[in-house]
Amino acid sequence: xxxxxxxxxxxxxxxxxxxTINCTSSKTLYGLxxxxxxxxxxxxxLMMLQKGGEEKSHEKITAKLDEKKQQSxxxxxxxxxxxxxxxxxxxxxxxxxxxxxxxxxxLSVIA
Amino acid sequence: DAGVIQSPRHEVTExxxxxxxxxxxxxGHDYLFWYRQTMMRGLELLIYFNNNVPIDDSGxxxxxxxxxxxxxxxSTLKIQPSEPRDSAVYFCASSRSPHxxxxxFFGEGSRLTVL
Numbered sequence: 001x002x003x004x005x006x007x008x009x010x011x012x013x014x015x016x017x018x019x020t021i022n023c024t025s026s027k028t029l030y031g032l033x034x035x036x037x038x039x040x041x042x043x044x045x046l047m048m049l050q051k052g053g054e055e056k057s058h059e060k061i062t063a064k065l066d067e068k069k070q071q072s073x074x075x076x077x078x079x080x081x082x083x084x085x086x087x088x089x090x091x092x093x094x095x096x097x098x099x100x101x102x103x104x105x106x107l108s109v110i111a
Numbered sequence: 112d113a114g115v116i117q118s119p120r121h122e123v124t125e126x127x128x129x130x131x132x133x134x135x136x137x138x139g140h141d142y143l144f145w146y147r148q149t150m151m152r153g154l155e156l157l158i159y160f161n162n163n164v165p166i167d168d169s170g171x172x173x174x175x176x177x178x179x180x181x182x183x184x185x186s187t188l189k190i191q192p193s194e195p196r197d198s199a200v201y202f203c204a205s206s207r208s209p210h211x212x213x214x215x216f217f218g219e220g221s222r223l224t225v226l
Contacts, residue, residue, distance in 0.1 A: 098144060
C-alpha cells in the first residue's frame with residue numbers, strides 16, 4: 001500500500017523566513033496533493049501535481065514533484081502567521097484509488 | 112454551496128456507548144469518504160462510497176465500526192460499543208470522483224472523546 005513520509009514532523013520559523021516541507025512516497029505517484037489544515041478545522045486543498053518535474057504556485061506557496069514522481073517539496077517564501085497550520089501531502093497511485101495521506105507537518109510562524 | 116456538513120462537532124461519551132457521526136456531502140458529489148485523524152497515526156481512510164455503495168472498507172478498524180449511506184445526501188459512521196482508543200477526529204469528505212481535479216472537500220470534523 002501507498003506510504004507517505006513527511007519531513008520535518010514540525011517546524012517553527014520566524015516570520016519572513018523561507019521554509020521547505022518534503023513528502024516522499026514508497027511508490028511512484030499517479031498524483032500528489034497538498035492540503036493545509038488549520039488547527040481544529042478541516043483540510044483545505046492547495047494544489048495537485050501529476051507530471052514529473054511539474055511545479056505549481058499559489059500566492060507564496062510553491063510545490064514541485066520530482067522527475068521520478070516519488071518526492072514532492074512544498075516551499076513557502078517569506079512566511080507569515082497566516083501560513084501556520086498542518087500541511088499534509090496526499091497521494092494516489094492509480095486513477096481510481098482514493099487519497100492516502102502523510103502524517104503532516106506542523107508549522108508555527110513566530111513574530 | 113454549504114460545503115460538507117458534519118455533526119456533531121464534538122462528542123464526549125463513556126466507554127461502551129454507541130456513537131453515531133453524521134455527514135451531508137456536497138450536492139452532486141458521487142464519492143464520500145470517512146477519515147480518522149489521530150496524533151499517532153495521522154489521517155487514515157476508513158471507508159469510501161461511490162453512488163451510495165461502499166467500495167472499500169478495508170480501513171475500518173474492526174466490527175465495532177460500521178458506515179452507511181442510505182441516500183446521496185446522507186451518511187453515518189457508527190461505533191458500537193465505543194472504546195477510549197476510538198478517541199479521534201473523524202472527517203467526512205466528498206468529491207466528484209476519487210481524485211478528479213485533486214480536490215476532496217472536507218467537513219470540519221467530529222471530535223470524539225471516549226472516556
